[in-house]
Amino acid sequence: MAMxxxxxxxxxxxGHDRFVLRESHERAFKTISISGFDAxxxxxxxxxxxxxxxxxxxxxxxxxxxSFRGKLNGCGLSAVSSFIFDPAKPIFEDGAFGLSVLxxxxxxxxxxxxxxxxxxLPQLGGDLIVVRALPNWSEAVTADAxxxxxxxxxxxSAGEMAAKLGVRLALNFDCVTMARTLDDIALLxxxxxxxxxGLSIDTADAVIMGLEPVEMYRRFADRVIHVQxxxxxxxxxxxxxxxxxxxxxxxxxxxxxxxDRWYSELDDSDGLVDVxxxxxxxxxxxxxxxxxxxxxxxxxxxxxxxLNGWFVRQRLRAVPNATR
Amino acid sequence: xxxxxxxxxxxxxxxxxHGPIDQFASRHEMDRFVKQISAVGLTGIxxxxxxxxxxxxxxxxxxxxxxxxxERGLEKIVDLFWCQPQATQGMQIHNPEHQPRVLGMxxxxxxxxxxxxxxxxxxxxxxxxxxxxxxxxxxxxxxADLWNNVGKMAARxxxxxxxxxxxxxxxxxxxELEQFYALTDxxxxxxxxxxxxxxxxxxxPVALYRRYHDRxxxxxxxxxxxxxxxxxxxxxxxxxxxxSTTTRWFWxxxxxxxxxxFPALMTALKEHGYSGWIGVEHDKADVGGGNYPESTALAMxxxxxxxxxxxS
Numbered sequence: 001m002a003m004x005x006x007x008x009x010x011x012x013x014x015g016h017d018r019f020v021l022r023e024s025h026e027r028a029f030k031t032i033s034i035s036g037f038d039a040x041x042x043x044x045x046x047x048x049x050x051x052x053x054x055x056x057x058x059x060x061x062x063x064x065x066x067s068f069r070g071k072l073n074g075c076g077l078s079a080v081s082s083f084i085f086d087p088a089k090p091i092f093e094d095g096a097f098g099l100s101v102l103x104x105x106x107x108x109x110x111x112x113x114x115x116x117x118x119x120x121l122p123q124l125g126g127d128l129i130v131v132r133a134l135p136n137w138s139e140a141v142t143a144d145a146x147x148x149x150x151x152x153x154x155x156x157s158a159g160e161m162a163a164k165l166g167v168r169l170a171l172n173f174d175c176v177t178m179a180r181t182l183d184d185i186a187l188l189x190x191x192x193x194x195x196x197x198g199l200s201i202d203t204a205d206a207v208i209m210g211l212e213p214v215e216m217y218r219r220f221a222d223r224v225i226h227v228q229x230x231x232x233x234x235x236x237x238x239x240x241x242x243x244x245x246x247x248x249x250x251x252x253x254x255x256x257x258x259x260d261r262w263y264s265e266l267d268d269s270d271g272l273v274d275v276x277x278x279x280x281x282x283x284x285x286x287x288x289x290x291x292x293x294x295x296x297x298x299x300x301x302x303x304x305x306x307l308n309g310w311f312v313r314q315r316l317r318a319v320p321n322a323t324r
Numbered sequence: 325x326x327x328x329x330x331x332x333x334x335x336x337x338x339x340x341x342h343g344p345i346d347q348f349a350s351r352h353e354m355d356r357f358v359k360q361i362s363a364v365g366l367t368g369i370x371x372x373x374x375x376x377x378x379x380x381x382x383x384x385x386x387x388x389x390x391x392x393x394x395e396r397g398l399e400k401i402v403d404l405f406w407c408q409p410q411a412t413q414g415m416q417i418h419n420p421e422h423q424p425r426v427l428g429m430x431x432x433x434x435x436x437x438x439x440x441x442x443x444x445x446x447x448x449x450x451x452x453x454x455x456x457x458x459x460x461x462x463x464x465x466x467x468a469d470l471w472n473n474v475g476k477m478a479a480r481x482x483x484x485x486x487x488x489x490x491x492x493x494x495x496x497x498x499x500e501l502e503q504f505y506a507l508t509d510x511x512x513x514x515x516x517x518x519x520x521x522x523x524x525x526x527x528x529p530v531a532l533y534r535r536y537h538d539r540x541x542x543x544x545x546x547x548x549x550x551x552x553x554x555x556x557x558x559x560x561x562x563x564x565x566x567x568s569t570t571t572r573w574f575w576x577x578x579x580x581x582x583x584x585x586f587p588a589l590m591t592a593l594k595e596h597g598y599s600g601w602i603g604v605e606h607d608k609a610d611v612g613g614g615n616y617p618e619s620t621a622l623a624m625x626x627x628x629x630x631x632x633x634x635x636s
Contacts, residue, residue, distance in 0.1 A: 310363035
């Protein structure tokens, strides 16, 4: 199967009131399309200010899923490749303010929330729910086999539900997750059903947490079903993932070093990710899934999409023997 | 085989940690600019003539800059643009005594670009309307004589001279254009159509193209939501910024409420077999919270998805 290119909408959706109007969606869709991408990845969301975040909001804002897909197609995009879901984020509609895969009591609530995304994706041309696999690091929780077994039960159950609808789960480990090493990740992944649950690799988050993306890919190649391709400018050398609310104090606030931006575009000369080497590894192993380009924290989403589109078309796809 | 190639006309400004900057600030900014326009399908670039020295200094030579463009997917600089919006004591385009200065200045710029394959010298053929008045037959004749001479000079350097009529230019109405083009040599002086500028001035660019199709050397495709019915074209010092009716005249192709009928224009280009470049221009795209990169992406989305199916 050929590699497919998608673009993450999260860079446009950088505040609860920043990406609500349909005109804003259309401008983003057209920008992504003309920059050479075929699909979008949508962050799951909650509340009236997240009109793409849940099935009922999409239907309310666009009339129906078919109408929404028609809008995508009219802008030159073929599909929603994936939704990305973090159980810890508030879900107002379900009265949930911090579900955890490490609490067995939350497992059914997580699975039930994911049903709508699994139902939507086939209608929208996609087939993946990317889930934040584990909570933030905590001194009180050890990343051992027993802990991972609890999380695996949750994802296996949700994966089984999704598989019946033709959708798989991709476990994503960002730079502030409690899993800190490839072995930590393997502890969870090995306990998940490979038919319904795979791995999502984020190249930038891997580098920020001190992992090497090509090595990570090669170790888990047979389980990788989703890639988030982006660059990183800094490594978390101060272990600031241990801060409370690290997504705020480290990633948004910059941490003790006042880092302006942790993430950057693929071609960034200050970037730490060897994007070309990672892409070559994908090609060499005949990777046939979604590659979702991201540019988190972009000060100018259109610029990021255009620069990333240029790099994918002019450099990655121009790599000898890597024409896909 | 495609007849149409798309190029980008120089206006660009983005935010930086130290405020707004353009692509001439550094090689890094130029690199980002060129990659962005290349990404969305543009393959040429139009430049203000006065930016040539800065680019030459940045890259060591203009030839090196052309290589830089080609390494990033662009073909070349297509147009050089020049204007002198305000008349001054030392430079009045419509003063026959000053015409050698105009000719000498333009030949200087054109000579800088020799050997690069630049196709068009594009000029605003008069000062602002307020600074050109009275716009009468005698003054139009003086201007026509000047541009016939400049056209001859440009032709010696392998370029076509195209006249670009801002809505506030001294030559703006249908009558004025008719008089001007009747007095200029069709082999030396061409019409360079800016779709938004003509619409604002009350001139239909589609009809204008049909009327002068054999004298059209290129286009700036941009849109507008306003026609100047209040005489804003006489506003000083800059009608594009100080008008009484709007703070933003120009929009990207495909904008809701745009008044330029681009599909009709493409149909006309097809009927007359136009072959060459079309410029995408975003003049003051960041007025009111917009930004140049997104306007460029949206314009090229429109060009490739709406206009190219009509004629490419």
